[in-house]
Every structure is written in structure tokens, then in C-alpha cells.
Amino acid sequence: MNIVDNDEVERFAAMAGDWWNPTGKFRPLHQLGPARLAFIRDEVVAHLRREPRPAKILADLRVLDVGCGGGLVAEPLARLGAAVTGIDPAAENIAVARAHAEAQGLAIDYRAATTQDLAAGGERFDCVVAMEVVEHVPDVPEFLRSCAALMRPGGLLLVSTLNRTAKSYALGIVAAEYLLGWLPRGTHQWQRFVTPEELRGMFRDAGLEPIRERGMSYDPLRARWDLTDDCDVNYLSSAGRPVA
Amino acid sequence: MDSQRYDVIVGGGSFVGLALALGLAKSAPGTFRIAVVERMPVSEARAGGFDGRSVALTAAAKHMLEALGVWQAIAADAQAVTAIDITDSKLEIPIRSVLLNFDTATEEDGATAFIVENAILRRALYAAAETVADITILAPETIAAIDIAEASATVTLASGRKLIANFIVAADGQRSALRKMAGFKIVEWKSDQLAIVGTIAHEKPHDGRAVQHFLPSGPFAILPMVDNRCSLVWTERADVARRILALDEAGALAEIEKRMGGRLGRLSIVGKLSSFPLSMTLSRGFVKPRIALAGDAAHGLHWIAGQGLNHGLKDAAALTEVLVDGARLGLDPGDLTVLERYERWRRFDSASAAMTAAALNRLFANDSGPLRMVRQLGLGMVDRMPRLKGFFMREAAGLTGELPKLLKGELA
Numbered sequence: 001m002n003i004v005d006n007d008e009v010e011r012f013a014a015m016a017g018d019w020w021n022p023t024g025k026f027r028p029l030h031q032l033g034p035a036r037l038a039f040i041r042d043e044v045v046a047h048l049r050r051e052p053r054p055a056k057i058l059a060d061l062r063v064l065d066v067g068c069g070g071g072l073v074a075e076p077l078a079r080l081g082a083a084v085t086g087i088d089p090a091a092e093n094i095a096v097a098r099a100h101a102e103a104q105g106l107a108i109d110y111r112a113a114t115t116q117d118l119a120a121g122g123e124r125f126d127c128v129v130a131m132e133v134v135e136h137v138p139d140v141p142e143f144l145r146s147c148a149a150l151m152r153p154g155g156l157l158l159v160s161t162l163n164r165t166a167k168s169y170a171l172g173i174v175a176a177e178y179l180l181g182w183l184p185r186g187t188h189q190w191q192r193f194v195t196p197e198e199l200r201g202m203f204r205d206a207g208l209e210p211i212r213e214r215g216m217s218y219d220p221l222r223a224r225w226d227l228t229d230d231c232d233v234n235y236l237s238s239a240g241r242p243v244a
Numbered sequence: 245m246d247s248q249r250y251d252v253i254v255g256g257g258s259f260v261g262l263a264l265a266l267g268l269a270k271s272a273p274g275t276f277r278i279a280v281v282e283r284m285p286v287s288e289a290r291a292g293g294f295d296g297r298s299v300a301l302t303a304a305a306k307h308m309l310e311a312l313g314v315w316q317a318i319a320a321d322a323q324a325v326t327a328i329d330i331t332d333s334k335l336e337i338p339i340r341s342v343l344l345n346f347d348t349a350t351e352e353d354g355a356t357a358f359i360v361e362n363a364i365l366r367r368a369l370y371a372a373a374e375t376v377a378d379i380t381i382l383a384p385e386t387i388a389a390i391d392i393a394e395a396s397a398t399v400t401l402a403s404g405r406k407l408i409a410n411f412i413v414a415a416d417g418q419r420s421a422l423r424k425m426a427g428f429k430i431v432e433w434k435s436d437q438l439a440i441v442g443t444i445a446h447e448k449p450h451d452g453r454a455v456q457h458f459l460p461s462g463p464f465a466i467l468p469m470v471d472n473r474c475s476l477v478w479t480e481r482a483d484v485a486r487r488i489l490a491l492d493e494a495g496a497l498a499e500i501e502k503r504m505g506g507r508l509g510r511l512s513i514v515g516k517l518s519s520f521p522l523s524m525t526l527s528r529g530f531v532k533p534r535i536a537l538a539g540d541a542a543h544g545l546h547w548i549a550g551q552g553l554n555h556g557l558k559d560a561a562a563l564t565e566v567l568v569d570g571a572r573l574g575l576d577p578g579d580l581t582v583l584e585r586y587e588r589w590r591r592f593d594s595a596s597a598a599m600t601a602a603a604l605n606r607l608f609a610n611d612s613g614p615l616r617m618v619r620q621l622g623l624g625m626v627d628r629m630p631r632l633k634g635f636f637m638r639e640a641a642g643l644t645g646e647l648p649k650l651l652k653g654e655l656a
Binding site for chain 2: 057058224
């Protein structure tokens with residue numbers, strides 16, 4: 001089975017020019033940025049035992065950003081010192097990501113590829129990041145197995161996605177796509193959303209140990225997303241590959 | 245090529261720009277490559293010659309300068325204001341009733357304000373910035389053009405040199421050229437008043453007492469300085485002010501004596517009087533992708549209580565905190581989502597301060613009997629209500645609102 005959904009890839013490729021427009025179609029992802037990055041940073045510090053303070057907190061770590069799009073997550077991780085590889089099945093996204101990183105003076109290894117392509121090459125990473133990807137792939141268990149194959153023993157997998165609840169239908173689809181216009185219509189298919197329990201089961205099936213879950217909630221007064229204990233809509237999840 | 249790339253380019257190396265550069269470099273060493281572009285030659289800033297101008301720093305601003313390692317260099321030249329008298333007596337009445345008296349030395353935070361010569365503060369900020377490896381000072385130099393693209397900004401200097409930046413800060417004053425280049429729209433309000441400023445030496449000690457005398461033509465503030473001197477901030481109708489400025493020293497002194505009264509004994513003018521027009525400019529927005537306004541470039545306001553610089557330092561402190569928090573997540577300092585937090589933090593505060601200043605000016609700059617009674621009643625009531633008085637004290641000390649860490653004396 002193909003690990004990517006070609007319709008989904010084409011839909012994102014068509015919007016590639018808008019990735020870095022902070023007020024464009026991807027504005028919600030720009031706004032989610034700080035909360036997602038805080039989770040990634042804190043999980044790496046806790047799990048891969050880094051010193052919490054230095055400016056280059058991810059120095060000497062090989063990080064793979066799966067479904068990197070225009071590089072919204074890959075660039076901050078590179079600024080924090082990580083050696084980042086960013087992959088996306090859409091060549092249009094990779095072209096945008098490369099041009100942006102070059103203008104920023106950042107060295108990031110971007111490739112138009114899938115996790116299966118990389119696994120076939122035998123590459124291994126300290127940390128694999130897949131932000132807002134799970135809800136767009138046709139076969140989540142297979143996708144997670146391919147991610148696990150790219151992690152070194154003791155490595156870390158960080159995933160963010162949407163829960164499948166009545167609340168996520170109301171907020172994630174009806175409100176975000178139809179009422180508020182935060183996302184283009186058809187961005188998400190609710191049936192594809194995965195609950196935290198299901199995700200934990202799939203992690204175990206892929207040979208990974210679930211570590212932690214955190215929710216993300218929007219605070220309209222401060223116009224920003226915060227990490228919370230409420231995983232009903234947007235949530236982040238971490239899993240480790242056992243050493244032995 | 246890499247030497248021409250900066251994370252942050254600060255346009256304007258005055259108080260706000262230098263405080264921001266120092267805030268970033270000291271809070272997160274080795275994180276930001278910072279360039280400060282300043283019109284004044286470094287030698288001139290370093291010399292720190294007296295120019296007759298002084299600033300009133302709040303207690304919060306002092307905390308910030310302490311955290312930046314600058315306060316120690318100016319402490320001996322900073323006069324603590326230990327009491328503030330507010331009055332609106334008519335000049336011909338010899339005994340002036342005090343409407344409101346703040347005995348600031350009894351407050352837990354110590355003195356409410358400190359008066360320092362501009363030149364001394366500028367010299368200390370320069371000396372501190374020059375020793376920090378992350379900061380490059382480009383002076384004398386100005387920014388001739390900016391070109392903001394999605395992934396970076398290009399700054400063209402007057403010398404023709406081009407720099408690449410993630411983020412540009414416009415800290416180039418009320419008539420900010422950078423603000424114009426970036427296309428920010430402003431709201432402007434011009435008054436027909438001028439502020440006359442100058443330094444007065446006097447015979448008797450001032451005991452750290454500041455006086456804010458509300459006269460029909462505008463407020464007349466006497467701010468105590470070190471060495472038996474006072475700084476005057478004197479608001480007058482433009483035509484009257486021009487006539488006063490045209491007088492010889494004896495003539496000008498006579499006008500000053502009429503307004504200051506005899507409390508400080510014999511007076512003389514140190515240096516000469518200067519003036520600037522009172523106007524307000526408030527930018528409709530404070531940020532756009534890759535650029536933010538700070539200090540007078542964002543809100544050039546004439547402040548009845550001389551708070552302009554303190555609000556600018558609050559901008560520098562808030563912007564420092566927002567950029568440092570962002571950098572700890574690997575975010576681009578020019579990222580609009582980072583900058584929007586700064587705008588939300590500072591814009592409402594600045595707009596409400598502007599409206600308060602304008603309203604106070606209207607309330608006091610008026611000789612009508614009923615208004616005089618209203619403000620005497622109002623201020624008299626404040627004087628008898630310790631809690632409300634305490635609020636005004638903290639407000640005057642800059643300690644109200646959501647305080648950035650630097651204003652609490654902590655690095656971001």
C-alpha cells in the first residue's frame with residue numbers, strides 16, 4: 001500500500017507558495033508553532049537528557065521532520081542546533097522550503113521523499129518529528145512502523161494530530177473550516193482522526209513505548225495556543241524506541 | 245558575506261535602541277547577532293557632554309538598568325525624587341497650597357523616580373553596549389532604505405553598504421524614517437504648545453522634592469538633579485514660549501523666578517534653554533513581518549509626567565522578552581507570530597497612556613473656575629485615600645500593568 005494519499009499531496013502542493021505567509025492559508029500552523037516547539041524541545045530535553053539552558057539545545061542531534069511542508073518546524077529545530085533532514089512527498093513544498101532556508105542562512109537537508117524511501121536507505125535519526133501528518137496518511141499503523149524504522153534505539157518520536165471526538169468535529173472542522181475560515185474547506189477528514197488511545201496502541205504495534213500526551217488549546221484572549229491537559233481536539237504525543 | 249548578516253538590526257542608537265540591544269545580548273548571550281545603526285558618532289556619545297536635557301526614570305526603569313549593568317555607572321549622578329508636590333495655585337498667590345503630596349521615600353520600592361542627564365545615561369548605555377561581543381555599533385551611519393521579503397530583510401545604509409537581517413527595529417524617534425519606509429500609518433495630534441527645557445542652578449537644597457505646577461498655559465515641572473540643580477520642563481503657548489526664548493538671560497530668569505517662587509533661593513541658568521513642539525503621534529500598528537516599532541517611533545507622546553522614555557524602555561523590555569522566549573523555541577525573530585505578542589502587550593498600554601496624557605492636559609491647561617474646583621476636589625480626595633494614592637504612586641513608578649521581566653530587574 002502507498003504510504004501517501006496522492007490527493008492530499010496534490011492539495012498541499014497547490015498551496016505551497018503560501019507556507020511562509022503568516023497571514024495566509026497556513027496561519028493556524030504559524031500560530032501553533034510555539035506550543036508544538038515547546039513540546040518538542042521539552043520532550044527532547046527530558047528523554048534524550050539534554051542540558052535545559054544552552055542556546056543550541058539540540059546541538060549534535062540528527063532530527064528528521066516528516067511532512068515538513070515549507071519548513072515551519074524544520075527551521076526552528078535547525079536554529080536550536082539540530083542537524084535537520086526535512087522530507088515531504090510534494091516536490092513543490094521542498095522547493096519552497098529550500099529557498100526559504102537558504103535566504104535564512106540555514107543548512108537543512110531537504111528531500112522530496114517518503115519515510116519508506118529513507119528507511120530503504122538505512123538511515124537512522126535521534127529524533128523523528130511528524131507534526132500534523134497522521135491525519136493526512138491513509139494507513140497510520142504502516143506510517144508509524146516506517147517512522148520507527150528510522151529511529152535509532154533509544155530514539156524519540158514526536159507526533160501531533162487531531163483527536164476524533166464530538167468536540168474536534170465541532171471545533172476542528174465546523175468552526176475552523178466553515179465558521180472561522182481558519183483553514184481551507186476540506187483540509188481535514190474527521191473519520192481519519194486518531195484518538196490518543198488508538199495512537200498508543202499503534203505505537204506499541206510498531207515496537208515503540210508511548211511516553212507522554214499533551215493537549216493544545218487556543219486562548220482567544222491572548223490569541224495563542226497553550227499546552228494543556230485537554231487532549232480532546234489538538235494533541236501531541238511522544239514515544240520512544242527501546243534500546244534493547 | 246556572513247559578517248553582513250544580523251539577526252536583529254536596530255535603527256537608532258538612543259536609549260530605547262541600546263537598551264533593547266543590551267537586553268537581548270545579556271538575556272541570551274550568543275543567540276542574537278545585533279547591529280545598532282546610529283547617526284551620532286561614537287566619540288560624541290562617549291564624551292557625554294552636557295546638553296541641558298534630563299530624563300526622569302521610574303523605579304521600574306531603574307530595575308531594568310540594574311539588570312543591564314548600566315545603573316552602577318550612573319547611580320552617583322542620579323537624583324532620587326523623594327517627594328512630589330502637585331499644585332495649581334495662581335502665580336500671584338504667594339503661599340501655594342499643595343493639592344497632593346507624595347512622600348515617596350516611605351514607599352517600599354524606595355524613590356519613585358530618578359533624574360539623570362540625558363548625556364550621562366547615553367554614555368553609560370554606550371559604554372555597556374561596546375563591551376558586549378554580540379553587539380556591533382555602526383556609527384555615524386543611517387539607514388537609507390529597507391526591503392522586506394518573505395524570508396529576510398535587506399537594509400541599505402547611507403554609505404551604500406547592504407546588510408541582511410531577520411528583523412529590523414525602528415527605534416529612530418518620533419519622526420521615524422523607518423516607520424515611514426515600512427508604511428505604518430499614524431494618528432497625529434499637534435498642539436499649539438511648546439515645551440521649554442533647561443537646567444537651573446539654585447542656592448538652597450531641593451531636598452529631592454519635585455514640583456508639578458499646573459498653570460493655565462500648561463504644566464511647569466521642577467525636577468531635582470544632583471549638585472543643587474533642577475531640570476525644568478515648562479509648557480507654554482507657542483507664541484509666549486518663543487518670546488521667552490528670545491529674552492536675554494536676566495529676562496528669562498525673571499520669568500522662571502516668577503513661576504518657581506522663592507523656595508530655592510537665588511537661581512541661575514546652566515547652559516541655555518531649548519524647546520520642542522508638543523505633539524502626539526501614535527502608530528496604528530506596532531509590527532509588520534520582520535519589523536517592529538519601539539519607543540517614540542511607536543508612540544511619540546508628550547507626557548505630562550515626563551514618562552516618554554519610561555514607556556520606551558517598557559517597549560524595549562517587552563520586545564526583549566518576546567524575542568528571547570521565541571529564540572528559546574528556535575523561532576525567527578522576524579516571525580510575525582512572535583512580534584504580534586509584543587504588539588498586543590504594548591499597543592493598548594500606549595494608546596491608553598496617550599489618552600490619559602491628553603485628558604490631563606485638557607483638564608489642567610484651563611483657567612476656568614469650575615474646572616479648577618473639580619481638580620481641587622479630585623486631587624484633595626486622592627490625597628485623603630491612601631489606597632488610591634498608593635495606586636497613583638505605583639503608576640508613577642511604572643510598576644502597574646503586566647511588567648516585562650527586565651522592569652522587575654530580571655534578565656528575560
